[in-house]
Amino acid sequence: MPLFGLINEFLGFLVLVFAIVLIWKGNPWQKSAKVVATIAAMALLGAVVPDPPNDTMKQADGKATTKERTASRLASPTPSTAADNREPTPRPRPKAANYEGLRLDEARERAEAAGFGVGDHNASDSNKGIWMRSNWTVCFQETGWTWSDTKTIDFGAVQTGAPCPETDGGAIPWPTMPDLVWKTWKSAHKEVVNLEVVEDDHVRADTAYFNDELPDEGKYDDWRVCVSDPAKGGEVTLDSWVTLELTDPGNGCPKPDREDGDRARLPDRDDDGDPDYRDPFPGDRNRNSTFPNGLPDSSNDSGSSSGQGGGNWNCPRTRWC
Template structure:
């Protein structure tokens, strides 16, 4: 019996086992009377109970139980990193990108975008506030695709008139080229430089004479004539609607005073006052003959006046060029 409380002090489970063994021995092998056996059993239980620690209070036990439940709940509701990696969140399907329609004619770009399922719109990409009327005459510079709230895909085109350069930003100013410096360059060289600007069609480029009484020879025969003035002036913007005029002079002549206005253009020297400047008049002292009418100028009646004062019938004198 004494072993029961001693083992109970060491470990409550050892004490409990010792108590069971002691009760079995008392009831099985002991010659004691029944009453003594009952008393011994009670005594063994009392001795073990005396040395066991007091049970925890209900409050502490409740708190402990609640803490254990909370930890378990956190464990159940907080997925582990590996679980999160194994169960990725659902992702949306990637939205298709629009093709690149920049540089394409506006009407063709709209047709292709609509065929691809896009709703289309367009606007003037420059700051000149012009409305787009004939889309076939406009070129796409910018495009912006988006999705509406009903998941409809749309694309908006920013365009400029065909032939115009694109602005650096949508809605910005068009970077028009400017008139180059062409003074004293040949017609052929100057013409090529204007065409190289990329906005002036050849039918918008013309040649004129720098002097009022001068005349251009046939096309192709003034390629080496020199530029005296330009319209527009050097440094001015050249747009797709600009007509360019280059005022030329024969290389044997200098240019008129640049300070004179176009309306005050001067004449080349013409001693016989026949309208044919001296530099190409084969008869600079005879107003009745010039480079156009070497056999005499026709009179008002349609005949010619001979250089020697004879009547018009002698204009085509036989065996001689002159009358």
């Protein structure tokens, strides 16, 4: 059996099994002797069977080492893995000149010349789109990058003449109408224009009384404001037209709470359309500030002036006859 074990481990094992069978089957030996013989046979075979090669042990040790290394890597990530898990450092925004306050078309032209891709939007909370960029003014600007590393700049703008909102996309802080009642036309007109929203030709004068008439321009500078539209505290925008209703200082303003809803009238005793305060003949319907020497009578166009009074002129006691 030891000989067969030296030749081949498997062959030695088969011979051992066969020997044990012979010992226990048909052998008159006592049981204790059989046990001793079996142990001796196994010992002989074990003595001649060679030890496992070192490569196998090394391979087993290598497997254990590999597992330990893998567990170590999972517990403590390598520098490259840790770097992959870090958030990328934000790229600084590109620097640009300050274009705020410039006309939008001019700002775009300068930014494009500086190498920026340019965009623009309405900086207010309205939905009004931008067109005719020459009529818009830059309030805000923001730079950035595209995915292809092109530097960009986006302009927030409002219509020229409008104040900038406090933040991009906020409400425009339009000015409000001051209290102008009983101020002269010259002073009130200046206050409205100084709001820097309404143009000079968008402020117009009107009469506070229905039957009154403004003098020629420049001759009512000392007339007084009775009503303003918009009223005191009203919002004044670029689209606003401001009307100031005036009266001669000697008349005073009409009462604002008229029950009939009609505009007030100045006294006109002769009902000739010329208020008494400027009618040189307030009791004579045929004479007013336009025709102080009498009004032509158009009721009879066929006759001619007779020089004796009558005829086609209503001229008694006037120079028309």
